[in-house]
Amino acid sequence: MKVTFLGTGTSFGIPIPGCRCRVCGSTKSKNRRLRPAVLVSTGGKNILIDTPPELRIQLVENFVDRIDAILFTHCHADHVYGLDDIRVFSMVKRMPVYGSPNTLNEIKRIFPYIFIRTQQGGGKPKLKLTGVHGRFRFSGITIIPLPVFHGKRSVFGFRIGAFAYIPDCSAIPAATFVLLRDLDVLALDGLRKEPHPTHFSLDQAIEAARRIGARQTFLTHISHNLDHYSTNAALPAGVQLAYDRLHVTIRQTREPR
Ligand SMILES: [Zn+2]
Ligand SMILES: [Zn+2]
Numbered sequence: 001m002k003v004t005f006l007g008t009g010t011s012f013g014i015p016i017p018g019c020r021c022r023v024c025g026s027t028k029s030k031n032r033r034l035r036p037a038v039l040v041s042t043g044g045k046n047i048l049i050d051t052p053p054e055l056r057i058q059l060v061e062n063f064v065d066r067i068d069a070i071l072f073t074h075c076h077a078d079h080v081y082g083l084d085d086i087r088v089f090s091m092v093k094r095m096p097v098y099g100s101p102n103t104l105n106e107i108k109r110i111f112p113y114i115f116i117r118t119q120q121g122g123g124k125p126k127l128k129l130t131g132v133h134g135r136f137r138f139s140g141i142t143i144i145p146l147p148v149f150h151g152k153r154s155v156f157g158f159r160i161g162a163f164a165y166i167p168d169c170s171a172i173p174a175a176t177f178v179l180l181r182d183l184d185v186l187a188l189d190g191l192r193k194e195p196h197p198t199h200f201s202l203d204q205a206i207e208a209a210r211r212i213g214a215r216q217t218f219l220t221h222i223s224h225n226l227d228h229y230s231t232n233a234a235l236p237a238g239v240q241l242a243y244d245r246l247h248v249t250i251r252q253t254r255e256p257r
């Protein structure tokens with residue numbers, strides 16, 4: 001199983017237009033971050049988690065030639081506004097899309113043109129929405145939604161095999177920690193050094209990563225407060241910042257019973 005980080009930036013993207021800070025002004029590639037998404041390739045299928053605004057660029061840059069299903073963590077703009085870019089992959093067959101019923105209702109509300117009969121032609125994504133509460137199967141692959149708090153909202157991360165992706169998170173409920181046992185790789189919200197009402201700070205992410213105990217944790221949804229190189233040098237063993245176009249091979253496929 002292979003995971004590709006398509007984007008590792010927070011909602012603004014890095015560089016932020018007009019910002020003159022050191023990270024936004026950096027010419028080093030690992031300080032440039034598109035909005036957050038990952039592609040999980042397993043069992044011969046490409047599963048995309050979230051459709052950020054720069055999705056077309058991310059798919060082209062990473063040579064993604066097929067998407068078989070989409071999982072949505074929640075309906076914030078930085079995670080959904082590239083949905084139209086999946087049109088090319090839903091011409092022949094409707095794209096299976098999974099998320100909480102609440103998230104899917106919000107997607108119907110902000111993309112009304114997709115769901116109403118309009119002009120002829122293939123100009124719209126064709127989607128098959130399925131609301132999920134707990135674990136489900138797609139094409140023989142078990143997918144486990146991971147409810148976490150994102151401020152006051154409950155949103156999803158997802159676990160597939162020994163990989164878990166939790167991009168927007170300010171607290172993890174006890175029942176979700178149980179679903180995070182025996183992970184090989186964890187991708188976790190690590191926004192910035194200072195506390196934030198809806199995201200983990202670096203210290204909170206490190207503490208959660210320690211408690212979860214994955215072999216390797218990659219922090220994502222990263223703001224312009226964190227320089228990739230100096231931050232990584234100071235992180236504890238087993239925890240690093242992710243970066244755009246990072247590929248990770250997952251060693252094992254265990255999942256909790
Ligand atoms: Zn900046
Ligand atoms: Zn969010």
Ligand SMILES: [Zn+2]
Binds near residue numbers: 078079167168221
């Ligand atoms: Zn976000």
